Amino acid sequence: MGIERCETGIPELDQILRGGIPKGNVVLLAGGSGMGKTTLTLEFLAHGAERGQRGLFMSVTEPVQTLRRNADEYLFMQREYFEDGRVRLVDLRAVMQRMEMAEASAFTFEDTAALVEVFESVVREYGIKRLVVDSITAICQRIEDPGRIRDFVFQLGLTLSELECTMILTSETPPRKLVYSPFGVEEFIADGIIFLSEMERHNDLVRTLQVMKMRGTDHSRAKFMMDISEFGISLAPLLKKFGDTAAVGGVG
Numbered sequence: 640m641g642i643e644r645c646e647t648g649i650p651e652l653d654q655i656l657r658g659g660i661p662k663g664n665v666v667l668l669a670g671g672s673g674m675g676k677t678t679l680t681l682e683f684l685a686h687g688a689e690r691g692q693r694g695l696f697m698s699v700t701e702p703v704q705t706l707r708r709n710a711d712e713y714l715f716m717q718r719e720y721f722e723d724g725r726v727r728l729v730d731l732r733a734v735m736q737r738m739e740m741a742e743a744s745a746f747t748f749e750d751t752a753a754l755v756e757v758f759e760s761v762v763r764e765y766g767i768k769r770l771v772v773d774s775i776t777a778i779c780q781r782i783e784d785p786g787r788i789r790d791f792v793f794q795l796g797l798t799l800s801e802l803e804c805t806m807i808l809t810s811e812t813p814p815r816k817l818v819y820s821p822f823g824v825e826e827f828i829a830d831g832i833i834f835l836s837e838m839e840r841h842n843d844l845v846r847t848l849q850v851m852k853m854r855g856t857d858h859s860r861a862k863f864m865m866d867i868s869e870f871g872i873s874l875a876p877l878l879k880k881f882g883d884t885a886a887v888g889g890v891g
Contacts, residue, residue, distance in 0.1 A: 648686025651874035661855035670835030688725035
C-alpha cells in the first residue's frame with residue numbers, strides 16, 4: 640500500500656514530492672519577507688478545500704482581516720471556501736488574550752502545553768486536515784529556550800499527526816541566507832523543509848524554491864524558479880547556465 644499524500648495544489652511541487660506531502664507530516668516553510676510563503680500556504684488550503692478537506696490558517700502576526708483581503712486577490716481562493724467553513728482564518732493573538740497570556744511576556748511551560756491543547760481542540764472540533772501556522776517564528780520568540788522550542792514543535796506535530804492533519808509552519812529567515820529558522824532547532828523536528836529564497840539573474844531578483852528534506856518520500860532537491868501571480872505559484876527548472884553563485888549569500 641502506497642503512502643497517503645496531501646497534494647499541495649501546485650503541480651510542479653507535487654511532482655517534486657512524488658505526489659505531494661506525506662499525510663500528517665509537519666513541514667517548515669522557510670524564507671524571507673516577500674518570498675511567497677503566504678501565497679503557497681493559501682494555495683495549499685484552497686486545494687484542500689476543493690477536495691473537501693477543511694483547512695485552518697492560524698495567524699500569529701497578521702490580522703485576519705488583512706489576510707482575507709489578500710486572499711481575495713487570488714483566483715484559486717473561492718469565497719465559498721470561507722463561507723462554508725472549508726477554510727478558516729484564526730488570529731492566535733486573540734486566542735491567547737482569551738487565555739490571559741500577556742502579549743509581551745515569555746511563554747511558560749504551562750503556556751506552551753495549553754497552546755498544543757488549543758490546536759488539538761480546534762483541529763478536532765472543525766475536522767481540520769490542513770493547518771498553517773504563520774509564523775512559528777513568532778511563537779518560538781516567546782518560548783525563547785531552544786530545548787522548550789524543540790519540545791513544543793515535537794509535541795504539536797505528534798498530536799496533530801495522530802489526527803491525520805498535515806501542517807505547514809512558516810519560518811522567517813534572513814534574506815538570501817541558507818538558514819531555515821532563527822533558533823536552529825525547528826528544522827530538526829520538522830518532517831520536511833521547503834526553502835524559499837531568491838537569486839540575481841540579469842540584474843533582476845528571481846524567487847526560488849527548493850525542497851531540502853521530506854520524510855516518508857523520495858524527492859528532488861533541485862532548485863526551481865518560482866513565479867507568483869493571481870493564479871498562484873508556478874515553478875520552472877533553473878537552467879544551469881545561470882548558476883547558483885548569487886542564490887545564497889552564505890551559511891548563517
